[in-house]
Amino acid sequence: MTHAATATQPDSGEIFLELHDLHKSFGPNHVLRGIDLSVHRGQIFTLLGGSGTGKSVLLKHIIGLLHPDRGRVCVEGAEVTDLRERDWVEVRKHIGFVFQGAALFDSLSVLENVAYALREHLHLTPQEIRLRVAACLESVGLVGIEHLMPAELSGGMRKRVGVARAIALEPSAVLYDEPTTGLDPANSKRIGQLIVDLRARLGVTSIIVTHDLDLCFAISDRIALLENGRLVAEGTPDEIRSSPREDVQAFLDGGSDLEADDVWLGRDGEDADGA
Numbered sequence: 470m471t472h473a474a475t476a477t478q479p480d481s482g483e484i485f486l487e488l489h490d491l492h493k494s495f496g497p498n499h500v501l502r503g504i505d506l507s508v509h510r511g512q513i514f515t516l517l518g519g520s521g522t523g524k525s526v527l528l529k530h531i532i533g534l535l536h537p538d539r540g541r542v543c544v545e546g547a548e549v550t551d552l553r554e555r556d557w558v559e560v561r562k563h564i565g566f567v568f569q570g571a572a573l574f575d576s577l578s579v580l581e582n583v584a585y586a587l588r589e590h591l592h593l594t595p596q597e598i599r600l601r602v603a604a605c606l607e608s609v610g611l612v613g614i615e616h617l618m619p620a621e622l623s624g625g626m627r628k629r630v631g632v633a634r635a636i637a638l639e640p641s642a643v644l645y646d647e648p649t650t651g652l653d654p655a656n657s658k659r660i661g662q663l664i665v666d667l668r669a670r671l672g673v674t675s676i677i678v679t680h681d682l683d684l685c686f687a688i689s690d691r692i693a694l695l696e697n698g699r700l701v702a703e704g705t706p707d708e709i710r711s712s713p714r715e716d717v718q719a720f721l722d723g724g725s726d727l728e729a730d731d732v733w734l735g736r737d738g739e740d741a742d743g744a
Contacts, residue, residue, distance in 0.1 A: 483510040484546070485642060485674045486531060491540035493526055500526050502698035504540070508691075510641070513668055513675045515685045517720070518695035524678035525569070525646050527695070531676065532564050532644065533557040545641070562590055565635030565643040569650055571627040573619040573634075579606070580615035583634045590638060605633040608670075609663055625656030632663060642674035643667065649681045657681065661688050682721065686710075694720060 484507055491504040500523040508514045518524045529535040530542055533552060542550045549560055573582050583602045587593055593601065602615060609629040619627060628648060635643050645664070649657035661684045667673045679685060685692055686706050693703040694717055702709060702717045709717065 484508070485510040485512075485544070486676070487541075487543040488527075488530070489541040489543070491527070491530065491542070492538045493523075493530070493535065494538055500698055501530075501537070504695075504698075504700060506693065506700065506703075508674065508676055510674050511668065511672055512690045513664060513677070513688050515677045515679060515689040515692050516695055517680065517682070517685055517692060518678075519680055519720070522695045523698050524695055528644055528646055528676065528678050532561055532566055562586075562638050563641045565632075565638070565640040567628070567631045567635050567643060567645045567648055569647040571619075571631035573627060573630060575619050577619075578615065579611075579617050579619070579622075579630055582619070582630060583615075583637055585634065586638050601637060602633075605637050606630070608636065608667070609633045610659070623656075625652055625659060628652065628656070628660055629663065632660075632667075636667065636671070636673070639671075640673070642676065645675065645677040645679075647679055647681075648677065649679065649684050657684060660684075664688055696720070 486506070486508040488504050488506040491501050491506075492499070493501040504527060516524050516527065526535060530537055531544065533549065533554070537550065540550070541548055544560060545563070549557070552560065574585070577585070580599070580602050583605055584598045587598050587601060599615075603612075606612060606614065609632050611626060611629055611633070614622075614626070614630075619630075622630065632643070643664075648660050648664070652660065664675050664677070665688050668675060677684070677689075689706055691704065692706060692709045693700050694709070695701070696716060702712050702714055704712070710721070712718065
């Protein structure tokens with residue numbers, strides 16, 4: 470059975486992200502306990518784990534929303550662990566972030582939401598902004614909705630507008646925090662295919678945190694499992710499936726059918742609806 474990731478562009482071999490001995494606590498709660506991790510440029514890398522295992526905390530360290538108690542974070546070969554906030558602004562121009570709930574500004578139209586970072590960071594004319602926004606929306610399968618407000622969008626559309634906003638600055642990587650939470654299977658399938666398409670067309674590195682096994686095994690190049698603040702396994706989808714570790718198999722046994730990749734990505738000939 471062919472996975473989507475193997476049918477798209479392979480990673481370049483260059484390292485995009487490195488985490489070295491990363492620790493983070495909140496009071497007595499030790500959330501990350503010495504994380505070592507590398508992600509190659511162009512990879513679709515998925516971090517699995519149950520709720521409360523530290524997945525989102527780890528993701529936020531990559532863009533400086535949280536800072537480690539100990540350890541190092543390197544992005545594109547540069548250490549960013551101790552950057553000041555104003556220096557993080559430049560790093561974040563190259564990394565898009567798709568929040569779990571899309572995090573759209575409810576008082577702004579779709580056009581204004583997607584254009585927000587463009588107006589903040591680039592010197593573009595209003596016409597150039599409109600054209601860039603339209604192109605981003607087209608990339609996520611949404612055309613002609615610039616005038617709509619977030620309240621007028623379905624859950625799947627809100628997620629895709631969140632992705633359009635994340636790619637507006639043409640980043641080299643996009644981080645996804647639980648991108649399919651709250652979506653029905655058709656829209657979850659659409660988001661997964663969108664992540665694959667962005668890598669194929671734009672060479673985007675994708676780092677995903679999720680507990681969605683269907684999404685993970687359908688699109689990932691590499692997978693890591695986070696448990697109790699530690700990475701207990703890392704490898705290709707096949708290596709994770711065949712892991713001899715009991716904790717890995719226990720996590721996988723709690724999920725859904727991992728062999729339905731082709732159906733999950735719509736290769737059975739059925740396309741997801743436009744929601």
